[in-house]
Amino acid sequence: MAAVQADSQSRSGGRFLREKGMQKWRRQETVTAYLFSLPTIILLLMFSLGPAVYAFFLSGVSWNLLDQMHWIGLHNYAAIFRMPLFWTAVKNSFIFAAVVMPVQTIIAMIFAVIMNQHLPARPLFRLAFFFPSISSSAVTSLMFMWIFNKLGLLNGFLNWFGISGPDWIGDPRFALSAIMILNIWSTSGYFMVVFLAGLQSIPQNFYEAAAIDGASAFQRFLRITVPLLRPSTFFIVVMGMIGTLQMFDQSFIISGGTGGPLNSTMTMALLIYEEIFSYGNVGYGAAITVFLFVVVLLLTLLTNRWLGKPIEY
Amino acid sequence: MKQVKKAAMYSLVGLTFLGLVGCGTANNSNSSQGGSTSSGKPVTIVVASWSGTNVTNGIIDQQLADFNKTHPGIHAVYRPISGNYETILKTEFVAGDAPDIITLNNGGQAPTFESEGAVIPLNSYIKQSNYSLSDFFSGALNMFVANGQVYGIPRDQSPLVLYYNPVMFKQAGISGPPKTWAELYADAKKLTNPAKKIYGIVQTPQEPRWAQFVYQAGGSVMNHNMTQMTLNTPAALKGFSFFVNLYRSGVAAQPQDVGATWGGQALGMGRAAMTFEGAWAIPYLQDTYPNTSFAIATLPKGPVNNVSLDFPTAWAITKDCSHPQQAWEVIQYLTGAGQAQWVEQGGLVTVRKSLIDMPYYKEHPIYENILKQLPNAVPWNFPNGFDQYVNTTLSNETLLAVDGKESPAQALQKLQSEGESILQNGGSQ
Structure with missing residues (x-):
């Protein structure tokens, strides 16, 4: 009985350790994934999302490309x-x-x-x-x-x-x-x-x-x-x-x-x-x-x- | 083991970034080349224009090569801009990376760049080098002068002239090109054969093809200073109505009616007996339709005169140019000695009065009547803020009148009031 308990305890302890390891591994994996996709994310922000947000800003200005732009709201x-x-x-x-x-x-x-x-x-x-x-x-x-x-x-x-x-x-x-x-x-x-x-x-x-x-x-x-x-x-x-x-x-x-x-x-x-x-x-x-x-x-x-x-x- | 893995991963991630950074540096080195000032190296001057024909591109290339030989301190390069020239230029101004020298165009483009400060006044450079402006045709020069400031030195020009097919004229028993409006109409009527899809006149219905009729009737599109619209005069209506009536009575057709895209092409295809174009149609017709004969006459006289429209262009220095002194030297060359080369290569028509006696013109009599028309021409120009008016409003109203959906008076009235409202808003919206 005692042996069984000890065994199960040690087993659950092992699972706990293993889960902790998994979590760490997952986190590392996520960080790596983000690092690898970061160049693409940067490109996307610079050339897709950035200009899109800029378009919203431009919709509130008066500008003819050559003169000074000024804000005129809606x-x-x-x-x-x-x-x-x-x-x-x-x-x-x-x-x-x-x-x-x-x-x-x-x-x-x-x-x-x-x-x-x-x-x-x-x-x-x-x-x-x-x-x-x-x-x-x-x-x-x-x-x-x-x-x-x-x-x-x-x-x-x-x-x-x-x-x-x-x-x-x-x-x-x-x-x-x-x-x-x-x-x-x-x-x-x-x-x-x-x-x-x-x-x-x-x-x-x-x-x-x-x-x-x-x-x-x-x-x-x-x-x-x-x-x-x-x-x-x-x-x-x-x-x-x-x-x-x-x-x-x-x-x-x-x-x-x-x-x-x-x-x-x-x-x-x-x-x-x-x-x-x-x-x-x-x-x-x-x-x-x-x-x-x-x-x-x-x-x-x-x-x-x-x-x-x-x-x- | 773990550390090796880590190192491998970071280096991989690093590599992917390198790809990005690589792009960046490549661009940087490119753009810094344009304005390099390191001592000893020649200063680079970028000369831009719309990519014209092989002839015009070749002429500018050759002129700059000759210039570079005699000016070791300056390296001038030609950069033709293909596509929508003004649009691309504007985006380059936004990026602060415009060429050093650009070509200013007619039709309202020059005033836009001038009044927004995109090109710099040249008065001080003209004065300092005792550069004489008196030899230039005044119409071509005045288009690039605003408030006493000279913004551009004329490069080339061409007035509208009457192109006609002498073979067709002979077959119809007409002895020569029309001299008056009445003859123009009568000849066009004789030469029209709708069953064969041949028309007396084939011409895109647009303002720079009817404004000359307004001038010939004694009217004008705008006043001399371009501060008022003057399309509401009886003379303007007379000229515009004559133009519209050519189409309404069936002696003139639009290019697409005969499967062409412009009047010059229709003439070359043998579907037009007459069309109004500038000198640019000469090399086009000679190269593309060598079997169609054509001749050139001055414009038929209207009730008052036979004034034509002129289409001058000019070289100008941009505000982004970091070596305006060297750029000015390039312009001096291009508009001085370069002008004679321009003529000899058979490009466009000279802007210098002294050059109309050049041997080239004697050997190529096709230019004779173009040169004759030159003193009698008004430059085609509009003030700043008229981009949409020139691009769309004018052609739409012209088309409505030609299609009979509006009377000439209605169309002119709309053009008058739309132009007035742009002027009231101070040019730009």
Whole structure:
């Protein structure tokens, strides 16, 4: 009895010692981990978080890059909310996101499902669809400027059907649509790959069971594929939304930086750039940046409530 | 054993930091090179401009190489800035790391840099070296003078002239380029063939392509001191309406209507019989469209005169320059002896009156009418604070008028009042 007690005591003492050792080891491990990631943390603070905080500060100053900046509080926000061009940019950005995001998601999903079948030359197709997303958007924008040219490829194609195509880039009614087409073309491929990865994780036996129960291919797609792809869909919707609301490069190149014709391709991100670097209103640009940040944050939180739940089988 | 492990870990962490610090020092050594003052070493002067054509870049490179040979104490280097020139310059001013010498541009850029103190007055240097300004075309020089201070020494300029396709003119039975507005309209009408997508005039509808019509009608965009908008006069409306009517009546088209991006390209593609451009279109047309023949005429005369718009640029010294004395020597060279080289290389048009008789111009008669137009040209300029007005407002209102969504009077009225409100706010917001 006594021997047993002594034994258990010594054992618990040993456990105590061992736990203390573990704690020390964990702490050391944590310190090491932080030390190793410190360079990255410093870079992140210097080049990502720091400038972001600085943007908040800049939204309260009057500054044209060359003169002395001075603090004017919330005046910039009042000014941008009274500016028609700002609301044009907000409208354009929202229309752009509302069209491009769903379309690219649906196209990506459909292509992913097709590419997941055992088709001939599958790698070739996958490459072809993925290629736009890894090519430079400056290059693809220039390419599409030729396609959308009044006498370009697209209108030449429409001519075969007796349709006299519009001036896609020069006409304010069509310029934004042209950029939408370009954007959908260039991003769908990337999201297709994300969906493809999601498709790999859906167990094959669900489909077999559904087939035995007599579900058609379309029913299987709608009842099994779509719901079980929700984690991928969530990622794609959030990334697509952020990407479309922040669309800058394609508008910039196609309109030559002006957001023209008649501000029809002026997006929020382009207006931020224009206000800061071309018009010399750094405060306005920073205020729009903060506005865009709040909008994207709220929409992401909303999407998270809608799509971010874990899958329940 | 433990100590060895510890040492290994710290050295690893140290190594990762080294990577970071390495980046830092590399940058530092780069930037300190620019303004090195160590005795004995030549002073480096960085000369910046927008990256032009191969021709213009090559000329500046060669001029600075020649300068460096004769000036051992100074090492001048050319740094072309590609992309959005003014934007990149402004960010370099924010970083306090602007080039020593920059090129000031027309269209309201020079007054912005001048009034914010980004470039320094050159009066004392001009006086001390007895540098004569009288040989410069006054229009080109005056654009870089504010309140009696000279901020820039003219580099090059070009007035707008009428480019036309003589083959098309011949085919249409027109003997020569139009001399008056009425002839311009009649010729453009004869030369237009919408079925073939050929138009009498192809031109981007923008202010620096219609302001000359306003001047030709006796009006102006702003008063001489740029303190008042003057687009609300009947003369301004007359000039602007004539320009808008060219499009409304179908004898003029926008470049994108014929698949081009600017008027010069449309002319080269054979889709335009006429366009208004500056000397920059000459090397472009010769290189890109060697099979399209083109000729140049002075502008057709309006009700009052045939004034053109001029687009001068100038060299200036920045406030960040730590060796303004040496920078001034570079500018003296570039605008003195360098000017003759500029002409001989077939770059842009000279800013010195004495050089228009140079043999180069005799051998290249295509420049003849550009030089003839020179004395009759108003520099294209706007005061500080007009960036958005020049970039966006002007083109938008012009486009609305050309598309028929606004009458010329409505468009001018808007331009007048928006310009007035910028002036009332003291230039910048």
